[in-house]
Amino acid sequence: MATQRSSARGPVWTTVVAAVLLGLGWLVFESGLLDRWTQQSPAASSGPAAEQLAELRVAPQGSMDGYSRARFHHWIAQPKAGRNCNTREAVLARDGQGVHVDNRCQATSGSWTSVYTGQRIDNPSDIDIDHMVPLANAWRSGASAWTDERRERFANDMDVPQLVAVDSSSNRSKGDQDPSQWKPAARDQWCEYATDWVTVKHAYGLTVTAPEKSALQEMLGTCG
Template structure:
């Protein structure tokens, strides 16, 4: 009976009302009308030094960023991606497939939770792809506890589900964080 229940939970988790496509979540938006889209806003807010902007004040040209995934510093924003801590495809698999376009766009541009979007080295972000903590963790092990804390906070805020493997890995990692 327990195996049947586990199977039903797994099937419910993976039954999606709509297949994932990046376009379902829209692109970066300019929420406050200042010509700086979400990517630029994240770069500005996370720079450890004053940023240098283009002549229109819309695009960040340089600053100083710390990538917690790699434990490295960067000054060229072209080397950075703004990562969705919980990747869009993972969110989609975890319940966002049932959201309307407006809620998906809000998730994709979430500036309310300070770590929902994070500037990181693009190579690290691209190695992560759409994987959850069961399949990927940052190379910087000193960041793992914070990464898990933020992962859970984002999933909780947006009421997203966990796979059994993801939940088990998070619980194992949290045990080491106490």
């Protein structure tokens, strides 16, 4: 009798299991869970930035011999931003909200949010324009071999994410350090910071150190 009861339950149990699995399958597809389960890891899905990082040449830092900020002439005139506007004022106008300028194109009021800290700043004189890839880092990464004209373009380039309005404290804390030595305090900015850093270095054919590349991979891993 025990054997018969077990045999009788077989088809019923199979039917129940099949129904449950079908139900779960419907739930997975209906709710999009399957998409999330099969999604690439953040590091793998960081897209073009990860591809660009892989293309950068890894090399030790070069020498600082001959370096001077004067070799990267800034801030130059930016006629597209308006009459009398230089790069600093053009970035302030681009990155701020409700920005008003005088007839010399200098910002007189507005508000800015530092992407490094999330701090809101209402006084334009408290804003620094940061070079995403610091000038000294660029010098050690290949810019020492550039012409002065190319260095000037690098220091004033508004076509790549090289210039950003930030709070002066974080800008000075960053100095000329790469992402293996300094990262934004706001972790939710790591993805954008690493993406912008890689974009700039790729655009100008600059090198990265091994620790720098590792840190950038970690930060790109927060994307997605």
